[in-house]
Amino acid sequence: MFGLTRDFVQQDGIRMVLGGREGMPISKLNTVQSRMLSSLSIPHHLRLFLKEVDLSVTLEYSVSGKKLLSHLLKGARLSLAELYGLLLQVAEGMEAGRLHMLRPEQYVLHEDYIFIEGPLQSGKVYLTYVPLEMIEPAQSLGESLKGLIMALMPSVTELNGDGVQRLLHYCGEDECTALGWKELLSALLTEDDGERNSIVNAETAAAASTSTEAVKLPVAEWRGGEKTRRWKDEDDAEPDLAIDAASPPNGRNSSKKTYILLGCILLDALLWKYAYLDHPGRLPLMLCGLATVVFIAISALTWIGKIGGSKSEEEEYLEEETEDPGNRFSFGFGSASPFGRQDKFDVSQKFQSPTVERSKRVSAGILEFGTGEQETEWAEEHPKTSDSGAATVLLSREKAPASVEAKLREGGLPYLERTEEGSDRRERIELNRTSFIIGRSSEVAQYVEPSEGASRVHVEVFRSGGGYVLKDLDSRNGTRFQGEAMIPYKEYPLADGDAFTIVKGNYTFHQR
Template sequence: MLLDELQVDFAMKRGHEMIVDLKSGMKREQLDGIEIQMLQGQRIPKHLPVEWIDIDGEITFRYPLGGKRMLMHRLQTQRMTMFDFYTLLLAVVEALDDCRHYMLRAECFLLHEQYIFIGENWDEAMLAYVPLSGKEVVTSAGEAVLAMAIRWVAAIEEPDGVGLQQVFQHLHAERAAWERLRQTLLALIGASTSGLQRNAVQSTKNKETVEGSHFAASREPKLEKAAFDSPPARANNVFESQPADSPWISASGRDRKEKAEEVDLPFDELPEKRPSSTMGWIVGAGWVLFAAVVWRFIYLGSPSQSKLLLCAGLSLMAGAAALIALRRIRGASESEEEEEDKRWSAEDAFVPNSLVLGADAAMAHPFQRTNAAAAIRVAVPIPLGSEARQAAPVSSPPVKPIVYHSSAANDATVMLGDAAKASQADERQHPWLERQSEGRAERIALERLQFMIGRSSEGTNYTDQASGISRAHLELSGSEGGWSVKDMGSRNGSTLNGSAMIPYKSYALGDSDKLQLAGEQGPIYVFRAG
């Protein structure tokens, strides 16, 4: 694949531009004359405009970026919906499908997130084309797009398994049919738009319903205070002597009693709800079974790179769908429990007191029935009316304090000073940043080899809320050769030791190098090599 042999750099001499060359050098005779004429003669949609500089027979391609941002950094800091995913993929597919009208080849595009640049909207993606004669930048355009689509799934908030399956089926073919995939994406975008409209209408109706219910509830007569002044007498079964709407019966108890009467079962024999953990096991087992079937019948039958990518994508898609389903099940269960707890606290007319134990509990209140031998902890109902103010406090035995004695094995004294010094010495061995702003300094450990600084809390490793900081502003990269830094196309730019940094261009970092973000008033980061 020629993509690995390319050398990519960035410059600001004639505006922000990307420079592409071969590591071994590119000669004039390696260019395709027909494609050169096509690129020179007209502006092709979804293509980055290309210029080439000929210096003594050595060719370099230059692509003006015009304020666009690298797609890879956009995906790192911004989540997308399925509509955004379809829109972005459609922009790439349109460029590949329309290139045949200009006698260009789909395999000569730089099909990677590092070489695709995008505007404010997801459909403003622009691709770079390299007009080399008799060579292909990627082995298969379909496999390259499939690999990108699989990586993009990680940035989707709620993946749609059905839509992704349709997309991957087109890309899995030996030769991708861009026209059919284009029509499929247009249909999926139309369906997503209709779904968004339906959700908006439904949310409006739900809001009106909630407001109407609140209005109706405010007009309902409230329960008289006298109903809570004294608790009713207790029979053998509290539900036999109390009406269904009694405030002394909890909401969960009424629900179970009503369900028991509907199915003609005793109240005590009505089964409880199945816990959500069982559904979690079922969802997990289903995902494992699905993944096993996919790998067994698609990949193991005739292994290939495209089938490997397809199986990986389907497994990832199924895993995401399983996680979403499990979260919804747990969310529904938790919401039901919260609602039940709210109704319990609102409708139960007693205050729990857990200080009474054993035989004292049997004598605490005439309406309480306890087992003194078992010393069961009980809750004593206290009237909420005028009697509550006259109720005598419940006496309880004094609680003896518990004194913990340290054993002889714990009497040894640890030299904390030596441990702290050893810890500080170990920290100094690792690179770190010193952030300076408004007369204050902060130490930031470089815990990862890819460390991103920006305003966004998603996708970045350090969030900087200073004025002028972009969502993804600066990225530091570590390797065996040392550390490097690059500005990620920030709006207000960055400087390295006082010199402006070219967006997306990598700069080597040395000890005590100063990075300043967002102008002269922005924060300063001093690199410490350790």
């Protein structure tokens, strides 16, 4: 990117280092932009540190506590709204940069240079800005944004509507700007919320009409904070409403408690006035004191609901659950009665991303960028049909390229040999993919590391140029390469016989 090399170092945390192959002269640096990035905390921007040695400068970005977007895309899925939200953060970051005189063409809008703090679905996005003097960008802002969308689309569980098409169309326009991109994404998110609300309202009406098919149905409702059961006619049928735990207290019970407390205070005062003050003595004093203790006990029992009040709402609900747990369900519209319970459902489940099996992935175009080259790989697998028939499921590729399959048949593929401490068992692991992940998750990793303490996605072994490269994916317990701790995201070229360790698993790389 921009003719710069990239590396990662462990210095005051983890830093991503960008520099020239033969050093970058300080004259190529835009000093104003560099000072902005190094001295100010600009929203959604990585903090920049400049390191100058012999009139050459390197750009160091602090990435501690953040994960590469490309790393998170290997094991997480996005809903359409989450995709829009992530892209909106990118637009907001570029708009914030524009206010600090940063040019949109100098952002590296690639998944290997975008970092996320937190989970992919709700984390904060951080962008990499390269503060060089005026340079001719390799591609326009629209082309960069289009490439970013294409990289994210395989991780989207379901595509509905024409939002993505509108985004791609806008990227192809000559007037594509960060502000226009932000406004379009805001509009798409608003439309998406509107569609959700309309669906919720439709399901509410459907649930209400279904629950009144009979002339009279026993329902539970709340009146003045007190739960009562009555027979509801068709004419006044309405969906049950769930009361929040923070609702105001029961009005009628509260009034009753107040009267009992005031009565106890008044009776105690009268007793002291007429029994002790008018006739002082030891016996009246003892009687009045005992009466005061009794009144205090009555007041306390009244306050906690043991006297003068009905059972609390929570206790009543729990008792009903205990008596017949099979006939009571908690739904988005409240607590349903046993009648028609099959017709209501939790509307929130409608918008949860469906879990898609690996064997049901749909073909998706995936842009992969190597060093100085760009290649396109297409994965073709069985389509997943949705209930509506209009949705498209896009997920990551799984099928190995034809050249890799041919080498696998010939037995010429590189492989890893795994051993474990305290065991003589050896295992051969064929590197039958251009990107091979080792980790704890069987859903993401091509090989599951059984050692306790391995991360969900621990390391990646991938092809680069004519050889293979090892990279630690910011694992929790780290990886040791040739006996030394690996720096997260730093690429380590593999030679025949090189060894690395994941917790208790020892791996040796063999070229053939």
